[in-house]
Amino acid sequence: MDTEQLLASETLRHMVLDLRQMQTFIEDPLVITKADGVWYEDVHGRRIMDGLSGIFVVTVGHNNRRVIGAIKAQLDTIAFAPPLHATNPPAIELVRRLGEVTPGNLNTIKLLSGGSEATEAAMKLARQYHKQTGHPNKYKIIARYYGYHGATMGALSATGTRRRKTMFEPMLPGFLHVHPPTCFRCPYEKTYPACDVFCARTIEDMIQLEGSDTVAAVILEPIGNTGGVVTPPAEYLPAIRELCDRHNVLLIFDEIITGFGRTGQMFASHTFGVTPDILCMGKGMSSGYIPLAGIAFRDTMAEAFWGSDEDEVEFSHGHTYGGNPVAAAAGLACLAEIVERDLPARAREMGAYLRSRLESLAELGIVGEIRGKGLLVGIEFVKNTETREPFGPDVKFGVQVGKTALKKGLLTRFDPNWIAFAPPLIVNREHIDYMMDIFTDSVKETLKKVRG
Ligand SMILES: Cc1ncc(COP(=O)(O)O)c(C=O)c1O
Structure with a gap:
């Protein structure tokens, strides 16, 4: 297809992109044709820096020859193995390697193809585990x-x-929610550290009020993306680990964004020094070269799923593409890149530099807080740094900045009040300078418009 055909709205109007208003998209469509390292190139030949690893995915960068080579070689060997009857060499090797890099004794792995599959599997595993260990009424899931x-x-x-779910309600029964640790705007109007992580303790209240014999698991992202890279204080996750243990409630970490070096260690679980019972992984696991995800859980939990065929205690869950050999080969190559090039260390170093560049924007008087770990960094904008008053809802400051930056050649994740950066872990100082120069210009231009 030539450029004109690719951009033709008669064709594009028949596509449905993720969470996108297509009527707006087709007015100025972004069609990406190539990518290399930390760069995209669009259909007009315009370069765009990938400040978001696509969507927290492309950890080892675009056009990584080792990952591409592994996929090609695997295609020549075996592309699909029957998932109900057999496994295959790359899947076996990937499970072994993942067991070496996951925290604690999370050595039992189920390979899957997407993040939603991983969180679904984790919650189903938790329910079945309790049923098979003498607690059949434990089914509720506490989330945030x-x-x-x-x-x-x-x-x-x-x-x-709300925006992602209300149009599909009613949701499934048995799901409860608590507030996340948004210390910058504490929903309980408390102040850290005097609060003694009250928000973590509300989880225990909920478990007790619901009845601990009814609660199966707590699921959370160690660092929450939505809400603006919500980063917990040091005591938060240890406090939740401890209360889950006391109530025989399983702790599930959704590390689909934070895994594979993003926060400066292989998993955020290492960064915060807390091991969950089940860890969900995806996105950076294959760097986006092919769909790949999984869950890792304690070998001691896995024992509850061993028995004879007649016992019917095997994990009653599966997907056609789980453990696919080509996906596993990509995952192995990607993991080798992350380990051998020590990309978690690079995330720490480059993340610190990115942060220092963001901190220098304080003089503009709109930086509320800079949050995150490693190369997962968010900035929250405020109208008034003293009172932390946000810009009015009609201003959508962050959206204006993000759209301006994209026009200038930088992709970020933007929201009315915050912007997140999560470039590939292979970035260098020059890349970050390029990103921050565009970002600074975009903030200044937006400020001019807003302040008049
Ligand atoms: C934290 C988290 N969990 C789960 C998912 C779902 O993953 P997927 O889109 O691969 O199904 C996402 C996707 O953005 C995510 O960010």
């Missing part, structure tokens, strides 16, 4: 407002973001 766990009905029921 602003959390996002995927688009399918179970994952969506755990999701706590």
